[in-house]
Structures are given as structure tokens and as C-alpha cells.
Amino acid sequence: MSALLYNKLPNPQRGRPRGTYFDIFSKEASELELVDLTCSSQLLPTMSRPKITLTKLGNSINMVDTYYGELEDGSPGGLDVAVKIGDYYRMANEALRCQSMHSLWGKTILVCHGLYGLAAVRRQLGVLILERFGLTIDCPLSSLSRMEKTVLLNHILEIHSLGKILNDLQPRNVLESSFCSGDLRLIDFASDVESDHQCPRAAHPEHETFRFKVEDAGKEEWDFPAVCREVLNIAADMQYWDDGDVCLFTFEFKVDEVPSERVMNRLFPVNWLRVFGPSVQQTLSREWFRYMQQEIQAHGLQDTLDTALDKLDAWEKEHLPRYRRKREWMFPDLMGATPYKHKDGLVKIPYKAEGSSVVPIVSDSDSSDSDHEPESQPDGSTPSA
Numbered sequence: 001m002s003a004l005l006y007n008k009l010p011n012p013q014r015g016r017p018r019g020t021y022f023d024i025f026s027k028e029a030s031e032l033e034l035v036d037l038t039c040s041s042q043l044l045p046t047m048s049r050p051k052i053t054l055t056k057l058g059n060s061i062n063m064v065d066t067y068y069g070e071l072e073d074g075s076p077g078g079l080d081v082a083v084k085i086g087d088y089y090r091m092a093n094e095a096l097r098c099q100s101m102h103s104l105w106g107k108t109i110l111v112c113h114g115l116y117g118l119a120a121v122r123r124q125l126g127v128l129i130l131e132r133f134g135l136t137i138d139c140p141l142s143s144l145s146r147m148e149k150t151v152l153l154n155h156i157l158e159i160h161s162l163g164k165i166l167n168d169l170q171p172r173n174v175l176e177s178s179f180c181s182g183d184l185r186l187i188d189f190a191s192d193v194e195s196d197h198q199c200p201r202a203a204h205p206e207h208e209t210f211r212f213k214v215e216d217a218g219k220e221e222w223d224f225p226a227v228c229r230e231v232l233n234i235a236a237d238m239q240y241w242d243d244g245d246v247c248l249f250t251f252e253f254k255v256d257e258v259p260s261e262r263v264m265n266r267l268f269p270v271n272w273l274r275v276f277g278p279s280v281q282q283t284l285s286r287e288w289f290r291y292m293q294q295e296i297q298a299h300g301l302q303d304t305l306d307t308a309l310d311k312l313d314a315w316e317k318e319h320l321p322r323y324r325r326k327r328e329w330m331f332p333d334l335m336g337a338t339p340y341k342h343k344d345g346l347v348k349i350p351y352k353a354e355g356s357s358v359v360p361i362v363s364d365s366d367s368s369d370s371d372h373e374p375e376s377q378p379d380g381s382t383p384s385a
Contacts, residue, residue: 003050003116005032005083005127009057009067020057020065022085022125024118032118034127038092039099040114044129047073052129054083061172063087068132071113080132081113088117091126097189098130101162106131108155109186110175133185134177141171141238145260146217147182149240154211155186156231165197165230169237180263180301199228218244218255248289251282258289259296267292267308269316275323284319291315 007025024032034052037044044050051072058066064086070078084091098105098112105111111131118125141149152174156166166173166186173192177183210226217240221232235241246255248264258264267289272281295304295311304311316323 003034003037003044003047003052005034005118006030006051006053007032008053008055008069020060021063022065024085024125034116034118036117038115038117039095039112041102041105041111043071043079044114049073052081052083052127053078058082064090071129082110082130082132084128084130085118085125086128088124088126091115091128094189095126095128097193097195100195101159101164101189103162104158108158109189134175134183137171137174137176137184139171139262139265141169141174143260143262143265144238145180145182145262146214146242146255148180148184148260149217149235149238150212150214151182151184152186152238153231153235153240155184156234157211157227159186159193160197160199160228160231163195163197163199165194165199165228166234167192167194169234178302179305180260197230199230216240217242248285250278251285253286253289258286258293263296263301263305264289266305269312287319288312288315 007030009025051074052069053072054067054069056068058068060066064084067083067085069081069083071081072078084094092115095112095115098109101109102112110133113129113131116127116129118127137144141152144152152169156169159166169186173186173188175185175187216224219241221236221241224232242255244255245252246258246261246264247253248261248268259267264285268285269288272284276284292304292308292311
């Protein structure tokens with residue numbers, strides 16, 4: 001069986017796309033023939049002549065190029081796919097590992113649609129066609145919510161039930177459908193999976209069916225003697241057992257009262273660091289994050305994030321009526337939330353109305369050294385001396 005691979009990336013005629021390892025579209029090539037369908041899902045064999053169109057370069061990591069595109073066979077509509085191109089034997093190894101876990105496709109790991117061979121740049125490459133699913137998470141695993149950590153650990157247990165274990169789990173190995181959705185998939189099984197994992201704890205049927213619950217994060221590691229030691233190590237590395245606390249910087253909060261560290265990082269008003277000392281920052285943060293957690297529970301995460309700047313404006317006007325509020329800054333890079341987009345990474349927030357110019361009275365020990373920084377101009381610059 002064969003298939004065509006088309007390239008619709010910008011300027012393919014200019015040679016090797018920036019950031020890729022394999023110059024597969026050299027010499028103005030716009031299409032390539034894929035041959036030898038080695039393994040596949042039930043989808044590809046039903047297509048008489050599938051066509052894979054690459055539309056975007058995702059990333060190039062460890063000598064593997066990942067593209068996004070569509071899989072078509074001439075009928076209306078196409079299937080969104082991710083296409084990994086790398087050394088043939090490496091891609092074949094990953095395809096075989098995925099094939100051995102086919103019962104987890106579309107739930108724990110990505111669907112593997114098929115593996116083709118491609119002769120290019122004087123070497124044989126493997127072209128692995130996978131389900132297209134979200135983006136890699138953007139934070140350390142320890143910053144995830146209890147719910148997200150629980151989902152990840154249960155994915156690990158699903159793989160463990162097949163006699164396999166992940167040797168390492170990093171943020172790059174986890175995809176999410178959208179920010180903080182809890183809909184996660186594990187990826188990249190070329191070298192990070194031990195396929196013949198021998199675990200005496202997994203030999204008992206009652207242990208194979210064990211799954212973590214969110215409330216288990218409030219227990220201790222030794223409360224789970226039936227769980228494989230390797231899985232417990234992964235849980236400890238992501239700080240799954242939290243003693244009921246969540247931290248941001250040096251501040252501690254009750255986990256049920258505030259959002260996850262990942263969300264708080266994006267809701268913290270950085271200007272508070274410039275104006276207030278540590279104890280005032282902690283008091284303000286606790287009340288602010290409690291309020292935002294209530295908003296998330298009432299209106300959902302995405303709506304709360306999209307209106308976070310307006311909420312901060314209203315909250316400060318009520319709780320800090322004497323706080324000089326000319327410009328405010330919040331953490332950038334909130335994926336999927338439009339108020340945080342800015343060419344320099346930070347967002348300027350012009351308030352609708354200016355409050356009193358009188359700042360709150362704080363003690364010397366509570367004052368920041370930057371209290372007397374020059375006032376920012378509307379363009380973000382500072383007055384010249």
C-alpha cells in the first residue's frame with residue numbers, strides 16, 4: 001500500500017524548514033510517496049489512496065520532526081492528524097509500542113493510524129501517523145491540580161496493567177485537550193517505556209483494577225501498599241500527596257479554597273510584589289484567590305480567565321480603595337485566554353477609573369524596596385531624570 005504526503009507549509013521551495021532535522025522537501029519537492037504500511041489502525045486499510053497534507057510544523061525534538069495536518073482519501077472532510085518523521089527504526093519502535101497498547105488508544109494514549117516508510121535525504125525515514133490531540137502542558141507536573149495529577153496517575157496505572165511502566169514522566173510527555181481541562185494523553189513511547197515490567201503487586205487482579213481518586217491526594221504514600229513502587233515514585237515526583245496545602249512562591253493556602261498553583265501563577269497581580277511587603281502580599285493573595293476560586297466554581301474556568309482583568313479591577317477598587325492604581329501587570333502566557341496576549345509577554349491594564357493617589361500605610365518591614373520606583377508612562381517607559 002502507498003500514500004502521498006503533500007507539503008503545504010509556507011515557502012516549501014526554499015529548502016529545509018527552519019527548526020527541522022530532515023530536508024524532505026528539498027529541490028522544490030511538494031509531494032512525496034510513502035510506501036510499506038507497516039502497521040495501522042482499522043482506518044488506513046479502508047482508504048484506497050490516502051493523502052496526508054502537512055499544514056504546520058509542531059516541533060523538532062531529539063531528531064524527530066512533528067507536523068500537524070490532515071488525512072484524506074478524496075471524500076468530503078479530513079481527519080486532523082499529527083505526523084512524526086524520524087529515523088525509521090525509532091519510529092517503528094514507537095509504532096510497535098503503541099500497537100501493543102491499542103486497548104488504550106483514544107483514552108490514555110493517542111490513536112496510532114499507521115507507520116509508513118519514506119526514502120529521503122539518502123536515508124530511510126519512518127512516518128508515523130497519529131491522532132491530533134491538543135498541546136503539551138506548559139508547567140511542571142507539581143503545579144497541576146489534584147484532579148489533573150490523579151488523571152495522570154491513573155493513565156500510568158492503565159499502562160501498568162498491560163505489564164509496562166514509564167521510566168520517566170515529564171511535561172513533554174503529556175498532552176491536554178485545552179488549558180486545565182483534565183483531558184490528558186500520554187505520548188512518546190520510543191524509549192521511555194519498560195515493556196517487560198515484572199511487578200509482583202500487579203499480579204493480583206484486585207491490584208490491576210485499583211485507580212486513584214482525587215481525595216487520595218490528601219493521604220500519605222504508605223497508604224497504598226498495593227500500588228507498584230515505580231508508580232508511587234512517579235506520584236512522589238509530581239508531589240501528589242500535598243497535606244492539604246498548595247503553594248505559590250513562599251505562600252501556603254488550603255488546597256480546597258484556592259485554584260491550583262498552575263492557575264494562580266496566571267492570576268497573581270505582579271504589581272503587588274512592587275508595592276507590598278510579604279505579609280501583606282500573602283493576605284491579599286489569600287483573599288483574591290479565594291474569590292477567584294468561587295468565580296471558577298460559579299462560572300467555569302475559561303470564563304473566569306477571560307474576565308480576570310475586569311475582576312481584578314473591581315476587586316481592588318473594593319478591597320484597596322486607597323491603593324494607587326494607574327497600571328497593573330499580571331503574569332503572561334495564559335494559553336487560550338485572550339486578555340494575556342501582548343507582544344512583549346506582559347499585559348498593560350488601563351483602569352477605567354483612577355482611584356485615590358493615597359497608598360495603603362504599611363510598616364517599614366512590610367514595605368518593598370521598589371515602592372518608590374519611577375511611575376510608568378502610558379507607553380510603559382519611565383520618565384527621564
